[in-house]
Amino acid sequence: MGKGDDAIRKKKNKAIRKRMQNDPSSVSARVAAIIAAKQRRKSGKRRMCEGMCFSLPTPEDPFNDRNGKKNVSTKKAKTVHSSKQDERAVSEENSRGRNSGKLEKKVPNKEKVKNPKNEQNKSVSSICIEGQPQPGPSKPVKVNSKLIGQGTEIHAKNRGLYGTSDCPSKFLILCLNAIQNALLHDGTFNSNKDRPLLINTWGFEFWKCSSLGLDILETTGACSTTEQIAWMASNAADTIARKEKEGLSVVNPFLLFIVPSQEKATKVRSVCKPLKSLGIHTVSVHPGASLERQIHGLRSCEPEFLISTPERLLELISLKAIDISGVSLLVVDGLEDFVEGRFLDKIKSIRQSISGDSQTVLFGNCLGHTSSSVVQDLLVGQISRLSFSESITSQSACVVQYIHISASEDGKLSEGIQILDQACSTLVHSLLQKVLFIVDTESTAQMLLTTVKAKGYPILDDSISDGSQVANSKRNILISVTDKEHLWGTEIGEFEVVIVIDFLSSMDDYVKVLTRMARHTVNGVLHSFFSREDAPLAKPLIEILERCGQTVPNALRNFCTVHS
Template identity: 25%
Template sequence: MSAQEVNTWRSKSEVTTVGTAVPNPILKFEQAPFHANTITLLKQNFSSPSVIQSQSWPLALSGRDMVASAATGSGKTLGFLLPAFEHIKNNTPANSGYRRGGPLALILAPTRELAQQIQAECNKFSSSYGIRNACLFGGQGNRYEQTAQLSRDPQILIATPGRLSDFLASRKTSLSNISYLVLDEADRMLEMGFEEHIREIVNQISTDRQTLMWSATWPKSVESLAKDYFKDYIRVNIGSMELSANPNIKQNVLYCSTNEKLKMLQDHLLSHPNSKTLVFCQTKRNCEEVGLQIGQLTRGTIPMATLHGDKTQQQRNNILEDFRANILKVVFATDVAARGLDVSDIETVINYDFPSNIETYVHRIGRTARAGKKGQAISYFTDQDASQAKDLAEVLKKAGQPVPEAIANLMTQKNRSGSNNSRSQNNNRSGSSNPYGGKPLFNANNSTNYSNYGNNRNSSNYGNNRNSSNSNYRGRDNRTSHNIFDDFPDLKSDFNPFR
């Protein structure tokens, strides 16, 4: 490609690069030096490389350090995985086989879900290279299996920072051979408090390495990490260099009071019962409370579940699997699902609780409108969220979306007379009473039932046993809609949460 052709492509594709000697993009799979079987597999799944793949592949293959920003669902995982395969092939002596002592490539990810999704892609595309991998993430009951994976001498290690630190401390693995390092969703890892773990891990890796970092945003913490651990890196950005939302997402911001939100959500879900919807709540407790109440209000007519950090790994896997398979239509989630959630056809994201910062807002709504599809985001915005009004308005404007009059007013009038005290009382979740009025939702008897949602699908516990003949859920080959009241028989009686 000529310099003019490259510039035209980058301008049309909204690709911005910062750095020297940036290689030309790869626009066709045949132009990439990957294994022939890998090229065939790519063609079977995609028509052409995605924009981020086109620019990241030649950069990663050149051995340069890189910091890249691209939307979720843009193909970024293969953007660093396929070059990793080539790196391992080219750095393993042909006649000596893989030398023991630890993996050659390390991929750090913020959550177990994202780590598992990376491993799934790795398994799908690595067979032609004969490359083994191990995936390390937190949770009870999985340490033995992960130790077994490490005993098979993997060349690629995929891990969350905390669990990898544990294995390093117990000397179950070593990073002495690592020469290809990937920090996936680095901004999210830093938001989750993993900076100390990341620095401890990176300090154990030789400086003679290639480092790739993927980050949706560019806060000072990410910039500091890049300055400390990258050398002569190239920054690649797809779209605006500033924080922005996907323009394919229709953003609806509804100004309301706290005690109006439940009824608004009920009305929306009942009017769109077949729409795949992800509902975000700020806390695990509220996630459970809202999910339970909506289940009661909709009389179990919409299959739904809750997803947060207190779920076991098996529960989380089952819920995500059934959400992908359209068995579940609604999932209530905390921000554990906001990044790395690999469900491609979510139609609507609802911010039941508006997040505490605008970066999280953009990450949340980015779960819809993936891979060029359209989607919508609905956000319930209260007076308590007034501090986010200005940033929200900027995101709306950049995406070509109208700014509601109420949000514009809150930008200059953050405190509405007489509202703060009442809202503070409405939002108080520290007591045992139902914050929406009526019966207490949580006690020693019923909170256990609902927290088990995800383990056993035999009518009382939704989750592990997928073949029970005594349940509405009758296994993978004989499914019917799940009635949430079968999980909570003590709640089948009439219940009015507003009473």
């Protein structure tokens, strides 16, 4: 008997349903949702009920009291064990915190420990308040986790403007990208030829030097470039954002950029202008615009960045149109132009109008005695040198060279002691100064050390083991003596004064001493004794002195004439 149409259709539909049930991906979304819900029900409590109804007694449960259910107490035991571990961890961390003077944190009760997730949330919230991310829920929070407290001010010498992180912040990178995009739009920046601002080597070195909070002497070129301006502006903007985030008030203007001409002011403003969208306003004042208009602009806007020429800025200060006493960062661009224009007195007046201990960045080649004296007035204390030029004049900027002509060996030693006495008498007693003697042999070094100790000068090597020697001495100075053989094992960069008793064997050694000494000061002095035996080196020595703008003694020229 043949099957009817209804039976054939039922059989076909049954096959289709079976195929669709085995392959959920081939069904519609609604049917797949129904299948998934059924699977979830089977894996949950409903499945445990089914096991209870159809279970059999087992050796572990002979009377089937659990009705076939799994032993769920194991899970609870693990939770309690984990809580005990957290409690012990908190106790151990608190004990270590009390021993190291850190903030103590009470051990939570068992009722609180039952939910480790709550404890973790509490720890994370307390960490976010302090601003220092610390992994784990049980570590105590440090008391001094904040860089600067709310409503406080930065100490004069601990003035690291840009923080102490290991890499630039996201906001600083955002500022650099904004400037770069604007320069690309104006055609000033070429993406095919120019390197991105973010990977600029000078900028990263400047950021690291600025993080130390020291004044910076830049001797690579006579004035700043576009990339250098971009990094300085971005650093300053990042500092303003950081201070405001910490609850500190920022006095306007924050950055004062002194330029020699109107053209330079326009260039600097064009670089800083893209930061306006990020909340940083820049105002440029120069003789090219009327004084009344600039006064009105300054009163209507409180700029974070101020770019000005010296003469116009002093006019505005005299009219009380602007107050620069709270400037935190002073940039003097193109020192040689100010020397030629005879604006040095105005630069000094502007610096004196700034109260407090602002950070100063100085651009210039620093050639000649006049430039060096201005640098010494503007940069006081320890500095950071920033130079990417390998030239002798750039590396030896602000190091004064003196050549002493001596006839006898004993005369050189006595004159060297006199130079030391003179340096000590003119020393500012609040600053520690280090002096290095360079002699020919080790025996001469021992004899000189004995003489210096007899005069009451503290020795650098002795002061390392006995710090009270310098503290008890009325002379705030440290002496070190080395012979030529062990010269290059000495860290020359930390010595402000170097006295070469026996002239060096070659001009290469002289150049090394000149370009490596006094790396953290603008008051470096190099004294060298020159005798008749050193006459073959007179001509190259004269060339170096003239190249660095130093005074050449007539006796040294006579040596050169006789030898030639």
